[in-house]
Amino acid sequence: MTEHATSPTVERHAFEAEVSRLLHLMVHAVYSDKDIFLRELISNAADACEKLRYLSIAEPALAAGAEGFAITVTADAAGRRLVVADDGIGMSRDELRDNLGTIARSGTKAFLDGLEKKEDGGALIGQFGVGFYSAFMVADRVRVVSRRAGSDEAWAWESDGKGTYELTPVPLEEAPVRGTRVELALAEGMETYAEAATVERIVRAYSAHVPVPIRFAEVGRDEVRELADGSALWAKPKASATAEEYREFYGTVAQAWDEPALTLHYRAEGRHEYSVLLFVPSEKPFDLFDPARKGRVKLYVRRVFITDEAEILPGWLRFARGVVDSEDLPLNLSREMLQKNPVIEAIGKGVTSRLLSELAKTADNDADTYAKVWAAFGAVLKEGLYEAPERRDELFRIARFRTTTAGEAWRSLADYVKDLKENQTAIYYALGESREAVLASPHLEGYAARGLEVLILTDPVDAFWVRTALGFDGKPFKSVTQGAADLDAIAKPEGAPEEAGAAEVAALAALLKEALAERVSDVRASARLASSPVCLVAADHALDKLTEKLVARQEGGNRGLAPVLELNPAHDLVKALAAKAVGGGADAVREAAVLLHGQARILDGEAPEDPATFAAAVAKLMRAQLG
Numbered sequence: 167m168t169e170h171a172t173s174p175t176v177e178r179h180a181f182e183a184e185v186s187r188l189l190h191l192m193v194h195a196v197y198s199d200k201d202i203f204l205r206e207l208i209s210n211a212a213d214a215c216e217k218l219r220y221l222s223i224a225e226p227a228l229a230a231g232a233e234g235f236a237i238t239v240t241a242d243a244a245g246r247r248l249v250v251a252d253d254g255i256g257m258s259r260d261e262l263r264d265n266l267g268t269i270a271r272s273g274t275k276a277f278l279d280g281l282e283k284k285e286d287g288g289a290l291i292g293q294f295g296v297g298f299y300s301a302f303m304v305a306d307r308v309r310v311v312s313r314r315a316g317s318d319e320a321w322a323w324e325s326d327g328k329g330t331y332e333l334t335p336v337p338l339e340e341a342p343v344r345g346t347r348v349e350l351a352l353a354e355g356m357e358t359y360a361e362a363a364t365v366e367r368i369v370r371a372y373s374a375h376v377p378v379p380i381r382f383a384e385v386g387r388d389e390v391r392e393l394a395d396g397s398a399l400w401a402k403p404k405a406s407a408t409a410e411e412y413r414e415f416y417g418t419v420a421q422a423w424d425e426p427a428l429t430l431h432y433r434a435e436g437r438h439e440y441s442v443l444l445f446v447p448s449e450k451p452f453d454l455f456d457p458a459r460k461g462r463v464k465l466y467v468r469r470v471f472i473t474d475e476a477e478i479l480p481g482w483l484r485f486a487r488g489v490v491d492s493e494d495l496p497l498n499l500s501r502e503m504l505q506k507n508p509v510i511e512a513i514g515k516g517v518t519s520r521l522l523s524e525l526a527k528t529a530d531n532d533a534d535t536y537a538k539v540w541a542a543f544g545a546v547l548k549e550g551l552y553e554a555p556e557r558r559d560e561l562f563r564i565a566r567f568r569t570t571t572a573g574e575a576w577r578s579l580a581d582y583v584k585d586l587k588e589n590q591t592a593i594y595y596a597l598g599e600s601r602e603a604v605l606a607s608p609h610l611e612g613y614a615a616r617g618l619e620v621l622i623l624t625d626p627v628d629a630f631w632v633r634t635a636l637g638f639d640g641k642p643f644k645s646v647t648q649g650a651a652d653l654d655a656i657a658k659p660e661g662a663p664e665e666a667g668a669a670e671v672a673a674l675a676a677l678l679k680e681a682l683a684e685r686v687s688d689v690r691a692s693a694r695l696a697s698s699p700v701c702l703v704a705a706d707h708a709l710d711k712l713t714e715k716l717v718a719r720q721e722g723g724n725r726g727l728a729p730v731l732e733l734n735p736a737h738d739l740v741k742a743l744a745a746k747a748v749g750g751g752a753d754a755v756r757e758a759a760v761l762l763h764g765q766a767r768i769l770d771g772e773a774p775e776d777p778a779t780f781a782a783a784v785a786k787l788m789r790a791q792l793g
């Protein structure tokens with residue numbers, strides 16, 4: 167490869183100090199992944215094509231004879247060589263010297279300084295690459311033959327990466343007609359990079375969406391295969407992309423084969439420029455509730471894949487799949503730069519807003535499709551209600567609920583508020599393990615009797631957001647199993663049975679409270695019930711009952727306030743007991759206390775606190791019944 171080295175026109179140059187440092191690091195550090203060198207070379211080749219593509223708009227002669235641009239990767243397994251060639255802009259002698267002998271970008275210098283201080287610097291290089299020089303991770307010698315578009319000179323740059331490089335003129339017949347050929351003499355142990363399977367794998371993994379076609383040839387074989395067709399779908403204008411292309415792309419990017427419920431494709435311009443092509447699947451992926459809750463949006467920088475771990479979108483949008491392609495970010499992003507990068511954060515905010523407004527549009531215009539999205543991902547979106555309070559209004563707008571009065575229809579909070587009953591000032595909700603369990607709960611009777619709508623909340627996440635949400639449209643959220651049910655202001659159902667007198671009920675409540683001692687924090691009459699005699703509710707300032715259960719499960723032990731036993735003063739049993747309470751039947755009331763309390767617990771899906779005593783009381787009652 168170095169036959170020109172003895173020619174009198176050979177110029178030998180020393181690398182700039184920084185380049186030597188970089189090369190030293192490349193060769194001596196331990197790399198996590200050398201594959202990225204090919205991504206870097208292909209990225210440079212694609213950039214060169216894009217540059218010429220742009221220049222030739224004004225000056226078509228520059229790209230004369232080209233039928234579009236292409237990158238050709240040629241593997242020579244026998245010769246242990248790999249060549250990456252492009253027909254892009256090319257480099258003059260001075261450009262070869264300036265670009266491949268120095269580090270022009272201050273970002274790389276800073277990166278380098280940071281890198282040398284770290285023990286795992288090598289791993290960072292391996293992961294993100296630092297451009298052309300990464301070729302020395304796999305090659306002993308690198309030769310770059312280039313002919314600048316429009317020039318009638320060609321030059322070769324060659325180096326073993328150990329301090330110096332040589333520049334040599336090359337006869338035009340040995341040079342590309344235009345563009346650059348990077349020839350790698352692979353180091354020992356790096357033979358795999360001259361094998362078809364390896365090259366193909368790397369190109370598909372990293373460069374499948376580079377905006378220039380990538381062809382692959384093998385020395386000794388005629389066949390030339392296209393590994394990538396050069397169309398970055400997201401970079402195309404929306405009008406020219408077909409539904410079929412979107413579907414295919416969704417399949418590869420999401421590894422999913424359902425029909426996406428929503429496709430979001432746009433280009434943002436202004437402070438940050440980026441393209442977005444995102445999909446909302448219509449089916450739940452199996453790992454949606456994976457504790458890592460990772461997003462799957464791929465970050466590209468100028469059509470070059472960077473990472474799918476940038477967490478561009480918040481965890482509560484992790485079901486979205488696709489690509490964000492930034493024009494502004496540098497290609498060599500380190501992991502640290504990814505984490506607190508203001509550009510990525512700004513992009514994330516912009517994409518989040520856009521996705522939420524698209525979801526809102528779908529909810530308004532295509533309720534059936536939206537119902538699928540909500541059924542699959544509503545539980546995830548609701549995480550945003552407490553994780554991102556600043557997004558709460560947007561999320562409330564797209565949140566949908568099952569309610570006690572709407573049957574199979576999904577209701578929005580706006581629907582709910584529009585249909586409030588006279589004097590209703592709160593949005594009522596019932597937490598439960600399932601819809602059936604909630605509907606069977608006695609706590610809802612008084613609401614049902616008054617025709618009040620109650621949101622049925624059965625996702626584990628519901629217990630968390632309702633606690634932090636202040637309300638919607640000025641109406642607070644109120645649990646039907648917590649606190650006093652202030653239903654008195656709301657018209658009672660027609661023909662409701664007469665209630666026991668307040669004084670009698672108060673006497674009954676006092677006796678029961680005494681008998682139940684620390685099992686209850688209070689006993690009181692309530693409008694919550696219609697057909698059941700009693701129920702248990704959470705005390706006014708305690709957590710909702712289901713929340714309490716969840717917290718107890720997490721923190722161990724039940725540390726909540728004892729519940730309140732509520733009495734239905736219109737129920738025959740309560741009326742009879744109230745009469746006993748004021749009529750010298752205190753003992754009978756005390757005996758009934760255990761049964762009432764146990765029964766209320768059973769209706770909540772729990773065992774009586776002291777099952778043996780409860781069972782004995784039931785047996786005694788049955789015996790008495792039999793006479």
Ligand SMILES: Nc1ncnc2c1ncn2[C@@H]1O[C@H](COP(=O)(O)OP(=O)(O)OP(=O)(O)O)[C@@H](O)[C@H]1O
Nearest residue numbers: 210211214256257265266296297298299346497498
């Ligand atoms: N195939 C090529 N054709 C034309 N110019 C090239 C080619 N490869 C590299 N260059 C020139 O060499 C410069 C340095 O390349 P290098 O890969 O080190 O950095 P970069 O491409 O600018 O940065 P990065 O790869 O991190 O985006 C490039 O900016 C480009 O001007």
